[in-house]
Amino acid sequence: MTALRTPRSAGSREKLLCAAAEELAATGGLEVAAVARRAAVSTGLPYRYFGTRSGLLIAVLDDFYQRLGEAAALRVYASTTWAEREQQRIHDWVAFLYSEPLAPVVLGRPVGDAEVAAANAQQLHALIELGAHNIAHAQHTGELPTDRDPELLAAATLGGTNLLVSTALTRNPRPPAKDLVDQLWAFVSGAVGLTTPPSS
Numbered sequence: 001m002t003a004l005r006t007p008r009s010a011g012s013r014e015k016l017l018c019a020a021a022e023e024l025a026a027t028g029g030l031e032v033a034a035v036a037r038r039a040a041v042s043t044g045l046p047y048r049y050f051g052t053r054s055g056l057l058i059a060v061l062d063d064f065y066q067r068l069g070e071a072a073a074l075r076v077y078a079s080t081t082w083a084e085r086e087q088q089r090i091h092d093w094v095a096f097l098y099s100e101p102l103a104p105v106v107l108g109r110p111v112g113d114a115e116v117a118a119a120n121a122q123q124l125h126a127l128i129e130l131g132a133h134n135i136a137h138a139q140h141t142g143e144l145p146t147d148r149d150p151e152l153l154a155a156a157t158l159g160g161t162n163l164l165v166s167t168a169l170t171r172n173p174r175p176p177a178k179d180l181v182d183q184l185w186a187f188v189s190g191a192v193g194l195t196t197p198p199s200s
Contacts, residue, residue, distance in 0.1 A: 012041070015039050016035065016039050016041070016045065017060060019036075019038040020059075020060050021063070021064075022101075023035050024057075024060060024102060024105055024111065025102050025104075028109075030057055030112075031053075032047065054116050058115070061119060061120055062119070062123070064100070064106055065126075065127075068100075071093070071095070072090075072092040072093040072096055073093070074130070081143065082144065082194075083194060086134075086189075087181075087185055090184050091181050094177050094180050098174070103166075104166070107165060107166035108169075108170075124158065128154045128155045128158055129151075129154075130154075132150040132151040132154040133150075135192060143194075144192050144193055144194060148193055153192055157187070157188050157191050160187055160188075161187075164180070164183070165180065
């Protein structure tokens, strides 16, 4: 039975999550003692809320993906066409990742053990399922050709998007966000068959 979360305990948990995210973004790693120091709490408190270092890392990832969902992945856009909606989604996706300190770590090298990697893979699979449903709906309404597998397309476009943004985040200076959005839209629209890719 899960204990009820009081406002005070919820505040402590959020404080720890914030400290853990800051530590991960700043150092590329996460040690529980460092998180506790950053949050100005006892070393044992993170274990009380998250159980293990892996549990804390998974909670940080879950929070990252939840915010990505709110910013772009799960948003419902009012535009009438699939193309307009997805262009806006790509814009918001890039805007979130460009402003998110954790993005280079989450999109870059794996962090944590096999348990953390499995949790991250589960989050990516959920995004792929969401994208597949989105593409399949557009195929059903006639906005996209039906000769391509929605799930494979969703996996390809998500993987390509994250890798492209990850690469951009390592550059100094970073490419302008608008340029990145334009290139991503050219990639995604071509992949789903909305536009004809240039002939080789």
